[in-house]
Amino acid sequence: MSRKTPHPAKRERTRQRILDVAATAFRKHGIDGVGVRDIMKQSGLTQGGFYFHFRDKEALFAEASRNAVASGSEWLYDSIKSAPPGRELQCFIDAYLSPAHRDHLESGCLLSALGTDVARSDEARRREFSKLAAAILDRISPYVPGPDSDARRRRAGVLASMAGVLMVSRVLGDTERGRTLLTEARHFFSESFQNA
Amino acid sequence: MSRKTPHPAKRERTRQRILDVAATAFRKHGIDGVGVRDIMKQSGLTQGGFYFHFRDKEALFAEASRNAVASGSEWLYDSIKSAPPGRELQCFIDAYLSPAHRDHLESGCLLSALGTDVARSDEARRREFSKLAAAILDRISPYVPGPDSDARRRRAGVLASMAGVLMVSRVLGDTERGRTLLTEARHFFSESFQNA
Amino acid sequence: MSRKTPHPAKRERTRQRILDVAATAFRKHGIDGVGVRDIMKQSGLTQGGFYFHFRDKEALFAEASRNAVASGSEWLYDSIKSAPPGRELQCFIDAYLSPAHRDHLESGCLLSALGTDVARSDEARRREFSKLAAAILDRISPYVPGPDSDARRRRAGVLASMAGVLMVSRVLGDTERGRTLLTEARHFFSESFQNA
Amino acid sequence: MSRKTPHPAKRERTRQRILDVAATAFRKHGIDGVGVRDIMKQSGLTQGGFYFHFRDKEALFAEASRNAVASGSEWLYDSIKSAPPGRELQCFIDAYLSPAHRDHLESGCLLSALGTDVARSDEARRREFSKLAAAILDRISPYVPGPDSDARRRRAGVLASMAGVLMVSRVLGDTERGRTLLTEARHFFSESFQNA
């Protein structure tokens, strides 16, 4: 019985490795842009073992996305923790709309990396992903100023907007217009909240 | 030299048909989500004749996108023309962030339909697409209020933001949260410009 | 049931299915008259999986032909088995030159269905096909009367002749002249062997 | 050089040239094995002018076949003319089943070159071709011995048989078995008529 699975912990570690690789790869190349083979190879395994860990590619995507929101992209949320009290949101905005985030979509916000892909997916995937969007919001929600009722309404729009800006800035790349877009947007969103 | 175009009309008509079908299909299923075969079949042709009209799939995408910006999505820009003077931008915003636009990505804004796909594409495709983004901006640019220098800086951010909101609203679908996102965003952006 | 080797059996079954469909299709429409696509579709598969089973179309033709000679066209050779002793050859002749064989080239003798196609093919294909012709001869050889040395010489000529008659009778179709050709030929060949 | 005089004779000559090339090419490569382009190029013309002379490829095939029977393959029928009286049929048989005929299907009997191709064609083509078979028979008919009623019945079978033998001998090529087939068949058919 226990011969077959000598170390459940090891399996868990392997699983986690796959998840991390997948989260990165999906963001970098899109859901259909990576194959199970690539992900497994990058995880130091071969494709045959994949189905031992996950039911299918869709399940991997769901888990990897969940994982990326829960424990990944820490650098992004660290900007909140290391911010001076009262300026958490501004710091988050600055981090979100930073050139670093633009240039590293593979470790960044899922919305800005996979938004349109998910948008045209079937309902099941969209519903899964919706939960993640909510989870992301929960992380920044406490810092949105103003009455709670207002905050709740606005926070979603801000995140979506910033995801859009980031997405476009990636299209434009590190050009004059791309840089301008980013800096202007930083000011725009910061001001929006200063007023509120 | 005089150009010999024996059948300009027929070829052009066929080409246009393919282009229209492609623009729709790309937005609906993503660039890698449609095959040349499907597009041709929907155009009433077979895949064999494709390479007579376009060098390859990439060329088709480039042209179809160009075409979609230049002459497609008219319903979106009509919102500007039919708006009362001085309220063009508000009307555009309302149209852009309408449930109709959310539900019909196949005839809507390219940015909101293919943004993240293009964002991770190679530089060539991104540069092509950048030009289109600029072209889209040119269409709404005249209506952004405030000093020209400001307008120029802001218009890009607004469009990108709205694309992000629309993208997310498509993920959320026609749910309570999805609808709220859209209505809140409409107010948010309208107010932004009223103030300016 | 092949419980022991479920997997190899599956491949073999698929392969056999393709082979059967191909043998039929090649005879019916000619080697260049059928596409890999059609054959696969008729086999309940798609064209993509073809190259897993066969190197290319030429290989399929070679195998399908071999298969058709070895195990196909049983109805033709059954005429020998069910014949009264001593009259095997006559029965075979009657079956070969029957209206049924004329009307069903897709399950009949390869020589009469693809002879001229192969005749103008490159040497490789002709040599392959020659072996099949020899295999066909081996099946009727024991029943050709007279001294062995004579039999060996004649059997080939008879088969070739009958293939020619059948081929022409297919051109003529079920017309008066076509029917006469067949009946006359039956008598002609039967008598030839009665004398010998 | 000839001025652009619409000389009907020239057109006729061109037409004849195409016809001859086509008859050769069809026999050599099969009906679907040659393209209009090849035929025209070999005729010293380009593909565009083809439809000035013939309605379509099918019409060309019909005419070229007709032409080949009427005026082509003269070397075959010359064997009759140059034969000693009373031995016309034997000489024809020897010519028909000669290695030369085996090696030059492009100028030989249509039946032996295109038989199976036509056999699977649609009824229209088969009916056209049937007339040609009759025309061929008319050329050797006078020399078939015995009462007319018998002759009429037998001549068709002999020609068809010989076509089959020749076809198979082309598959076998210039090998031992191929040569034997031919010589044996020559004797077989000669004897058949000696008896009659």
Added chain:
DNA sequence: ACTCTCGGGACTTCCCGTTCAT
């Protein structure tokens, strides 16, 4: 009579997701 246009269709290569036997 020629060149070019136009669309059809075949073959092959490549890659993907999944399953199976070991």
Added chain:
DNA sequence: ATGAACGGGAAGTCCCGAGAGT
């Protein structure tokens, strides 16, 4: 956990028949 098996499907190249314009 591996690696092969298996089938699906896309992209692209090549060639064909037919027709239009000059």
